[in-house]
Amino acid sequence: xxxxxxxxxxxxxxxxxxxxxxxxxxxxxxxxxxxxxxxxxxxxxxxxxxxxxxxxxxxxxxxxxxxxxxxxxxxxxxxxxxxxxxxxxxxxxxxxxxxxxxxxxxxxxxxxxxxxxxxxxxxxxxxxxxxxxxxxxxxxxxxxxxxxxxxxxxxxxxxxxxxxxxxxxxxxxxxxxxxxxxxxxxxxxxxxxxxxxxxxxxxxxxxxxxxxxxxxxxxxxxxxxxxxxxxxxxxxxxxxxxxxxxxxxxxxxxxxxxxxxxxxxxxxxxxxxxxxxxxxxxxxxxxxxxxxxxxxxxxxxxxxx
Amino acid sequence: xxxxxxxxxxxxxxxxxxxxxxxxxxxxxxxxxxxxxxxxxxxxxxxxxxxxxxxxxxxxxxxxxxxxxxxxxxxxxxxxxxxxxxxxxxxxxxxxxxxxxxxxxxxxxxxxxxxxxxxxxxxxxxxxxxxxxxxxxxxxxxxxxxxxxxxxxxxxxxxxxxxxxxxxxxxxxxxxxxxxxxxxxxxxxxxxxxxxxxxxxxxxxxxxxxxxxxxxxxxxxxxxxxxxxxxxxxxxxxxxxxxxxxxxxxxxxxxxxxxxxxxxxxxxxxxxxxxxxxxxxxxxxxxxxxxxxxxxxxxxxxxxxxxxxx
Ligand SMILES: Cc1ncc(C[n+]2csc(CCOP(=O)(O)OP(=O)(O)O)c2C)c(N)n1
Ligand code: SF4
Ligand SMILES: [Mg+2]
Numbered sequence: 001x002x003x004x005x006x007x008x009x010x011x012x013x014x015x016x017x018x019x020x021x022x023x024x025x026x027x028x029x030x031x032x033x034x035x036x037x038x039x040x041x042x043x044x045x046x047x048x049x050x051x052x053x054x055x056x057x058x059x060x061x062x063x064x065x066x067x068x069x070x071x072x073x074x075x076x077x078x079x080x081x082x083x084x085x086x087x088x089x090x091x092x093x094x095x096x097x098x099x100x101x102x103x104x105x106x107x108x109x110x111x112x113x114x115x116x117x118x119x120x121x122x123x124x125x126x127x128x129x130x131x132x133x134x135x136x137x138x139x140x141x142x143x144x145x146x147x148x149x150x151x152x153x154x155x156x157x158x159x160x161x162x163x164x165x166x167x168x169x170x171x172x173x174x175x176x177x178x179x180x181x182x183x184x185x186x187x188x189x190x191x192x193x194x195x196x197x198x199x200x201x202x203x204x205x206x207x208x209x210x211x212x213x214x215x216x217x218x219x220x221x222x223x224x225x226x227x228x229x230x231x232x233x234x235x236x237x238x239x240x241x242x243x244x245x246x247x248x249x250x251x252x253x254x255x256x257x258x259x260x261x262x263x264x265x266x267x268x269x270x271x272x273x274x275x276x277x278x279x280x281x282x283x284x285x286x287x288x289x290x291x292x293x294x295x296x297x298x299x300x301x302x303x304x305x
Numbered sequence: 306x307x308x309x310x311x312x313x314x315x316x317x318x319x320x321x322x323x324x325x326x327x328x329x330x331x332x333x334x335x336x337x338x339x340x341x342x343x344x345x346x347x348x349x350x351x352x353x354x355x356x357x358x359x360x361x362x363x364x365x366x367x368x369x370x371x372x373x374x375x376x377x378x379x380x381x382x383x384x385x386x387x388x389x390x391x392x393x394x395x396x397x398x399x400x401x402x403x404x405x406x407x408x409x410x411x412x413x414x415x416x417x418x419x420x421x422x423x424x425x426x427x428x429x430x431x432x433x434x435x436x437x438x439x440x441x442x443x444x445x446x447x448x449x450x451x452x453x454x455x456x457x458x459x460x461x462x463x464x465x466x467x468x469x470x471x472x473x474x475x476x477x478x479x480x481x482x483x484x485x486x487x488x489x490x491x492x493x494x495x496x497x498x499x500x501x502x503x504x505x506x507x508x509x510x511x512x513x514x515x516x517x518x519x520x521x522x523x524x525x526x527x528x529x530x531x532x533x534x535x536x537x538x539x540x541x542x543x544x545x546x547x548x549x550x551x552x553x554x555x556x557x558x559x560x561x562x563x564x565x566x567x568x569x570x571x572x573x574x575x576x577x578x579x580x581x582x583x584x585x586x587x588x589x590x591x592x593x594x595x596x597x598x599x600x601x602x603x604x605x606x607x608x609x610x611x612x613x614x615x
Contacts, residue, residue: 010332011533042363043332043533133538166465166536166587217367225328225371233333249316253506254543256331256339258323274327278334278532279540 001054002147002193003064006139007085008073009233011043013136016161017071018049020140024149024157025053033058044233044276046083053147067093069191071143073121073135075099076295078110080232086112094191096142098122098135100296103187115189117146119182122235122294128178132236137162141179142186151180226274230257234277236292240268244289251281251290308568313510320346326371330363334539336546337361337444337529339503341415344442344525347513350374352411353391357384357425359417360451361444374410382424384414385432388439413440418459419449422484433493433522440516441524446531447483454534458484461554462605463598464585466534471588477598478588482605487526491560495522499559502528504546508557508568515559528555536584548579553606556613567613576603
């Protein structure tokens, strides 16, 4: 059995990539199982999804604690302690990272000693689609290549899975073409199927319940959400071109998270520790004084404190 | 009679102070959060929020809260009942002299459309009938969003949700019409009801300022464009909201003691412009154009505005 774990940020397409991989494997006659982690995942927040592929029936369920391949859709996740992308991997594990760095450069930055390969899918998507968007097809194709699935099955699986999103036919075709370019371009590393994972017996612990007056979760702090930084959610950051700003306040008015304040000169000041990168301000600025810049590792990328 | 804003005339009158602080786990580009943030600028900090389960649960995810005031979490069906309890407790404290009257708090229900149109409808009806002095803020993202965008009674005809997909039997996806909660509320004759859209911030702020003058149930229905459930790029949230209003699909209005005034009369662009922006309506255009469905949506809007003028 091959066990593949996907990590991404909500909206990037990690979940769909895991489906594409599962469907492609199924089309080749394998047993396949794919599932996202269920939680309060939100656009921009770390998410994970799991695909298992085998010739024989798959009895294992749940999270993949010891993956054979890890697919990381956003390099910033490596630094995000909440994402736990490097959990349960060793030198045996193959790792793919969507990154502008080479495997060697990235390897030097991370502690991962195993097989590492990278490709800048975000840049390819920007070049080929002309705008940011989900990279599920690209991730699915790369994963498919690494586990040894055929081009045709990836092609068909992308069509099946993206159709569910109400995407226009030409958009799906474009995704297929670009995904297969990535399929061809990614430097392969061998993915070694692991032995079935031994599942440690769990001890059932019976919790003791406090009465609701004591047992109900209570927060006795005011406005402490600012301690929780969401800057790492961004793949693009809004940047002000001061000369172009006419001080109209629209970015301030429309920012859902209230991370833009206006200074004395009526110029926006952006709180990058919390800006989630939705780009509403970039879309709505009437003078194009706010522009989207890609977050790049090694450059200005946000780091969890 | 044209409606006039009295308090909020210029965009620079939007209060600078934030009352919903950043760091919440709501989606990047959430239209519901955008609306709440603007509303809170008028409501202030002296508030007890009573939040029905839904995406807004994510506002105060333990151990963090974005509010300076209080926030209480209830089941989907019972936020108005929770609000009654909070209001009663405040009244008792004031009556006993344990809380100075000037330090009284506003009680504000936060509910999604799943709660508002569906699960909490009886609890809301009860609260309005009892003339409970509270605000009800419904952020309407037209689906059960928190659990992955399932059909709700607020989902409009033609939208695709995970439980009303485009299928051979139902090519339009959703076949029901959006429930008219505004009229259901209005039939209860509360002192104040309004619809708002965060793309029209002055209209929104003005309505919250006007509502403050009334004692009793004050109900708000906020268009909450949802990139995750409606399938569009998060940066387009204001554009989607603008087209919802400009096509006439989301009328901006208020009702004072039952009397309705439209606060903005759109020129009414074709509904297509709104539908085309969103993946949840894509099946109406691809692979084959469903003219009947699009015409149906347009006809419903035309019908609505006909009766407004008449
Ligand atoms: C009685 C009950 N049924 C189901 C749920 C699961 N649930 C939690 S949030 C949610 C969606 C709520 O939808 P809505 O009120 O529209 O708010 P939204 O999530 O869209 O913000 C559901 C179904 C629940 N909490 N309670
Ligand atoms: S699913 Fe929609 S309504 Fe819910 S937090 Fe995300 S954008 Fe907001
Ligand atoms: Mg909803």
